[in-house]
Structures are given as C-alpha cells and as structure tokens.
Amino acid sequence: MGLFDLFRRPTPGGPEAVRARLEGAMARRRLRGWNPPLENINALVASGGPRLLARARELVVTNGYAANACEAFAANLVGDGIKPSSLIEDAGVRDRVQKLWLAWTDEADADALTDFYGLQAMVAREMFVAGECFVRLRPRRAEDGLLVPLQLQLLQSEMLPFEKTETAPNGNRIRCGIEFDAIGRRVAYHFRRRHPGDSTDQRVAVPDTVRVPAEEVLHIYRPIDAGQIRGLPHVAPAMVRLFLLDQYDDAELDRKKTAAMFAGFITKTAPEEPMMGEGAADPEGAAIASLEPGTMQVLLPGEDVKFSSPADVGGGYEAFQYRTLLAVSASLGLPYHLVTGDVRQANYSSLRAELVEFRRRIGQLQHGVIVHQFCRPVWARWLDTAVLAGVLDLPGYTGAPGRFRAAQWIPPRWDWVDPLKDIQAQVLAMEAGITSRRKVVEATGYDVEEVDRENAADAKRAAELGLRYRTSPGETQGARATPARLPDPETDGSGAGAQPEQE
DSSP: OOTGGGGSOOOTTSHHHHHHHTGGGOOSTTTTTOOOOOOOHHHHHHHHHHHHHHHHHHHHHHOHHHHHHHHHHHHHHTTTOOEEEEOOSOHHHHHHHHHHHHHHGGGOBTTSSSOHHHHHHHHHHHHHHTSEEEEEEEEOOGGGOOSSSEEEEEEOGGGSOTTOOEEOTTSOEEETTEEEOTTSOEEEEEEESSOTTOTTOOOOOSSSEEEEEGGGEEEEEOOOSTTOOSOOOTTGGGHHHHHHHHHHHHHHHHHHHHHHTOOEEEEOSOTTSOOTTBOOOOTTSOOOBOOOTTOOOOOOTTOEEEEOOOOOOOTTHHHHHHHHHHHHHHHHTOOHHHHHOOOTTOOHHHHHHHHHHHHHHHHHHIIIIIIIIIIHHHHHHHHHHHHHTTSSOOTTTTTOTHHHHOEEEEOOOOOOSOHHHHHHHHHHHHHTTSSOHHHHHHHTTSOHHHHHHHHHHHHHHHHHTTOOOOOSTTOOOGGGOOOSSOOOHHHHTTTTTOOOOOO
C-alpha cells in the first residue's frame, strides 16, 4: 500500500464500508465481553416470566415512582373510556343500539366492581405491570336479569402458567399455557383454577388447570417481536434502575436520620468519677450520659467531648437523581413530569413537544391494542348476544353482521397546555376544509351526533324561554362584543363614537 493510500477514502460499498457498518458484530477489545445468547423472546419469557412478573408487581406497589407511572400510563391510554360510535346507517336503529350499550356497560363486570370503562382501566394497568391481561367472555342465563346476558371476567397473567409447555392429548402443542393447532392458530387456553399466590383460596383443584376455548378468551398484550405469544411488562426496562434508586434513597434517608441525632463521645481521664447525667453502667460496663436542652457541663482537666460529623452527600445528589429519573422515564416511554411530578424545568414549548411524541405512542397502543384486541371483539360478541337473546331486533343481522358491527371507537380527549390556541387552530382547519367537524368533535372524546342532538335541544329550550346568546363565529361576549355595525370613516370620524351592542 502506498503512502497516499492511507489517506484515501473507502470506496462506497467496498469491504471497508461493510466492516464499518458491522462494527457491532466485531469481537475486538472493546466488545470482547459482549456475547449475548441468541434466544427467541418466547424462550426468555418462559424462563424468566414468573420472576419478572413478581418483581414488577412488588415494584409498582412499593415504589412511588413506579406507582405514579402506572397510573399515568392507564390514565393516558384509556382515561375515562374508549367509547363506540355506531356506524349503522339507520338513525333509529343506531340510536337503540347506542342506548342499550350504554345501559349494559354498568353490568359488564362479572365481579360487579366497576363498569366496562373501568375494566378498560384495569386492563391498561395490567399491561403496565404484567404486560398482558386475559378477559374471559362469560355468557349468562336469562334468569340472571341482565339487559344483555353477557359479562366480562378479568384474569391476571399468573392464571396462565408459563411452565405449561407440552403436547396435548389431541396432538396440539401447548406453549406457555396456550394451545395451538397444526397451523399455529390459538384454539384454547389452559388456566389455573386459582391464583398461585392467593393463600385465601383453598379450593382443591383437580386437575390444576382447566381448558377454555380460545373464542371465549381475549388475550390483550402488545407484541414486540414477530411470533411473540406472551406479553412483557411495560415497566420491565426500568425495573433495575427503579429498584436500585429506591435502595439508594432509603440509605440516604437513613444517613440523614443518623446525622440529625448528633451523637457525642466523652473522653475521661478518671473513669471512676461519674459525669453529670451519667447513668449506671449496663452489664457490659458501658454507661450513657444524657444531656437536656441548654445544659452546660464543666469538664475536669484532661476531659474532652467530641461530636460526630458524618460526611455529607455533597451537591451532586440532585443532579444524580434528575439524570437517573430521566433515564427511567425514557425506559418507560413516559414524559419526565408524568413520572416524577416535577415541572420546574418545563415550559410551554418543551411540554408541548414532549406530549406530542408521547401521545403519538399512546395513540398507537389505543388503536392497535386496546381497540383491536379488546373493544372490537367485545362489541361484536355483545351484538351477537343481544340479537340471539331477542333484546335487539336487527333484521338481516344473521346474513350480514359486519354491516351492523361497524363502529368508530373514540378515545378520550387530550387536554393541552393552551386550549385556546388549539381550538382556534381547529376552527381555521374546518373553515379551510382541511378537516371535518366530525373529526374535530371526536378528538374531544365525544360523539358528533350526540353533540348535535344536545345543541339542538339547547337551542330549542333557549328559544322557548326567550334567551339569546352570542354563539355565532367571530363573536365574543362581554366588553369585546361585536359592534352592531362597522364604523363609517366618513360619518363617524375615527369611529370612537361607535358603541358596541351589548346583550
């Protein structure tokens, strides 16, 4: 190689460029100890799933940051509920379906602890803690007195054993408690009869698991890798940092407590002479001298008192906490202020930029996981059950159920830092034809048809009572009301004499 060849750039696509792109695969000095095993995510979940799940549950219960992050995750993912807006063309039929659904949501929970939208929040929390949640569809008898004979039962991840991997008697494969047929379709779930950690449930389970057909179970989880069959806790990437940070905070709190006690040590030249306040010696020969506030002791010649001075943590504690919690927030995919509640270093622009990215991720989970895996199957089963039970009369439903199942699922509205600017932007977008009023209303978490009905009812009531409000576009109330007429420069001069019409 010549001298000039040393300074020559590598040829694009040549061996040097390929080696540069594959630097992460090299085994040189810096990367010699980096040899991770090439394992599938299902093998990792099967081996470490139970311990990971137990640690995640304990962390969310005992760690304040993890608990706050869990609530923030659920509140932003489902809020007060992701609600359906039926797309049935017949307005009368659509109205009957919506009213029956709203009434049934109060009876949806098999444990009668919450409603359908409360179940959504519980599913969101389970996704954060366990990475998955199972919902069993429970048909009910007519004598149970339900509006629609269907209820939902939530089952935790521990109810499906990770270690149950075998071949079923019918020849199907069972992997981590899930039974697959010959072409890889889920056909059944083998649930435990009782929770393995619930010592209050002493039922004798023979056999330990029960086979539930797959059409009766909804498995809700976020698949990270192709072919993944069980979920991973959303808190998993931040678990180690949160656990170690919690231990560090406890140690620092204990150190401060010890330093605040201000311990003193007395050195005497004549041990047989008692000090003022000195008590009797204990069986080991040690005595303790107590001091009261304001007490001054005159020491004998040669005696001395020395006080402890424990080392301080220094000025790096706050910066260390900030950087660590910032890494935790990034691992959780949550904004820093939602995890810690700290907004000291935030402003409008930074909060806005952070929330835009966060809500883009949340929207992905809302439509790709909660709506697709939970809301739509429940809506379809609910319609089937309502028609079979004779509660809903939908002619032609049996022949074309998809025509009646179509629905728009509306997530909860986003509350912005400056709502005035957002509303003004939405109005301009509608006037320019960039978006529709339906989409703007649905972005607030409401059904546009319901809003229209309420507006019509309000307008009718106001007209009957003789009330008038300024609701036209461009008008405002109060001192900045729109003038009844614009000032004429030729007759009114500067227009100062023009008086706005107040109502």
